Amino acid sequence: MTNDLIKLSAQSVNLWFGSKHVLKNINIEFQQNKVTALIGPSGCGKSTLLRSFNRMHDLLPDVRIEGKLMLEQQDIYEKNTSVTQLRRRVGMVFQKANPFPKSIYENINYGLKINDVPKEERDGIVEKALRESYIWEEVKDELQKPATRLSGGQQQRLCIARTVALRPEVILMDEPCSALDPLSTLKIEELIIKLKKDYTIIIVTHNMQQAQRVADKTVFMYLGEVIEMGNTDDIFNNPKNELTGNYVKGRFG
Amino acid sequence: MNIAARENFDKVVKLAIRSTGLIVIVLLGGIFFMLLYNAFAFFLKVSPMDFITGTQWTPSGKLASYGILPLLVSTTLVTIGAMVLAIPLGIGTAAFISEYAGKRLKNILKPAIEMLAAVPSVAIGFLGIVIVGPFLAHLIGQPNGLNALNGAILLSVMALPTIITVTEDALRGVPNSYKEASYGVGANKWQTLIKVTIPAAAPGILAAVMLGIGRTIGETMTVLMATGNAQAFPHGFLGSVRTITATIAIETGEVPYQTTHYFALFAIATVLFIMTLAVNIVGEYFVNRFRKYHSA
């Protein structure tokens, strides 16, 4: 029953912001229908790596990327790759919940319009996405309310719903719970575990417990390099590298 | 200096600064009072109803008539025309600068636009007489192009720097996270600009438009030179018009002191003052709302 398909991979990836070498020779693979946690001290390049998989760096002027990033058989940075198509397949949930200053409904509907989903299907998709993100019961009577009036946890689940609505294959999450209270955090973790049967999920987290609760695989990064990756259990209980051990035991960070 | 002398000096400076502030307030109050006082004197002689609904402004002679409508319509016509031109152009330019232009182009465009704001209105009026006017005349086959459209074109040029600068600030103030969210669901740059960035910046853009309108309504020299100043009721964009500002500028010089005509000029000045004040207050309101919204 194990599905070992490699969904996403990086081969000898180097990245510079101006003259600053931020990602150093990254070689990594992410398996389909697994949750992989990216951990490591602040500034080690977790967000940068995550964002290179949906080409968010395209928006910045001074970025140089070398090496190969692949979504299954497709080269992410190849000339003919449509970046808008790519972002539909590789969705992203950001560190700070960032709903549009529009209604709850419109927050999800926006992506549907952008991607030419026929009008008559949209209501159904919006509802389904909200249900899948476990926020439907809380907002079903006020879909026209501004999304900015929701609580932080609800906003983040709405942002997940916005991503899920487009049926991406991969969901990238950059510290999705860092601004949330423990209860909202637990809700989102449950959601992540449920989403994994349909999606490949990569989650950056600073929370070691969270990584152990949600992730099948864990990748430890340090100063722009991948130091160790493997099953979450092994990384936390049997690290091969001394740095990894020190980090997961909270000796630095 | 000993301590006592220093403290005294401090007190004097404080007093000086406070009184300069006071002078500004007194001046503003004084101007407003003078306008109202003289306007009131006018309404003792001419009923406000005749003033507001009158379609003729013929202040001299036995059958003098003081209807503000032709002036009001002229001012409105020129202002609306200027805005129809300046709003899309201004927002478009601002969007280009903030979202599309590279660093180098930006460094050329922004000072150029600020320089445009520094061109004296008399120079713009001159351009209206020697270039835009003849061009319009040629286009529509009239003997001259001194009409409302000419004025509107020139005023749009004068309103552009304000509209562009304030709109660009508003667009730049839109949090990056909104744009990222939009790109994240597969939107391209244009879709993001139209459907996310501009709506999020709307209060700031509205403020820009209001400030632009304020600038346009009060502008005098340019319209005086470029719109022909016919006294007849305006016939549309291709006819000559005479705005409130132009009327005051033309007639103040020759009017006998404390006649009805003299007071009438104060009355129309009061109307102008109230119009620009209202526009500025609305604009200010949106600027503040915009600030609050983004510091939240």
Ligand SMILES: Nc1ncnc2c1ncn2[C@@H]1O[C@H](COP(=O)(O)OP(=O)(O)O)[C@@H](O)[C@H]1O
């Ligand atoms: N847009 C950028 N321009 C320049 N340097 C950046 C940019 N984004 C991130 N960096 C730098 O790259 C390094 C890695 O950042 P990041 O990937 O955000 O780390 P992490 O997510 O692991 O905390 C940091 O040193 C950071 O300062």
Ligand SMILES: [Mg+2]
């Ligand atoms: Mg980060």
